[in-house]
Amino acid sequence: MNGGPIRIVVVDDEPMVCAHLRTILGSADGLEVVDEAQDGAAAVEAVVRHSPDVVLMDLRMPGVDGLTAIERISTLRNPPVVVALTSFDADHYVFRALQAGAAGFLLKSTPPADLINLVRVAADGHTVMSSAATRRLVASAAVRQTAQHRGQRLLAELTEREREVLSCLGKGMSNAQIAKVLHLTEQTVKGYVSRMLVKLQCDNRTQAGLLGYEAGLVAE
Known part of the structure; x- marks a missing residue:
């Protein structure tokens, strides 16, 4: 901006x-x-x-x-x-x-x-993206059959901390909010997000958050 x-x-x-x-x-x-x-x-x-x-x-x-x-x-x-x-x-x-x-x-x-x-x-x-809307999206018939398997396969590449960050992304949290919840600096969170996008083959954090839903990582 x-x-x-x-x-x-x-x-x-x-x-x-x-x-x-x-x-x-x-x-x-x-x-x-x-x-x-x-x-x-x-x-x-x-x-x-x-x-x-x-x-x-x-x-x-x-x-x-x-x-x-x-x-x-x-x-x-x-x-x-x-x-x-x-x-x-x-x-x-x-x-x-x-x-x-x-x-x-x-x-x-x-x-x-x-x-x-x-x-x-x-x-x-x-x-x-709203959490309720995202749950509805990922549960839709058009994507349900393959989404969970694909998400779990890609998430297998992540560390435990990266999974925690991804779970927060799936809830629509900003880097500042993630840093507060996980007791990290914003710069550290940015680093985790950047590495996750590469591992998950995602272009942006929204796609990564959806993968978290697909794999069942994000709690209701």
Whole structure:
């Protein structure tokens, strides 16, 4: 972040949803909605044009969908944080969005105050996903059969301390929160997270947190 407002692009094929999100986010100090888009192609153009900090991306849209847009945005130089917008009728789309590079996901029904806070959290580079929603996602029929085996196989490479850090990641904790819980320094936590991402073959901490759920590491 450059010290200015958090710049946001909102993407949804329903203009009323875009207007609703713009109203909520625009009412908060330090947040600025710089553009809206109704499909994935327009979303990519908006990102190139405005260089936002955060993109709230609907996944199911006509034309170029959100998954394709996330993949394209992730290849850009200095890409923004992309957070998937979802309802529970498309769990498998969320899982694919995280694999494509999304940093997390929010329900469209997220209360306004929570939405504002979570956008700020995402802009700071932290995981954005609710524990309840993540449990539902990993339990979905589209991923259940292979997820647990894959997660357990990858977690076998981790040390006990790395497993503790991963469990905290799966609960959506920031590095500062993990450091406090495990009585470590933030720098030490950063080191653990970096090594885990390599071992787990994950692009970001959100994907690592999902692996923790997949393997049954994160308690209910």
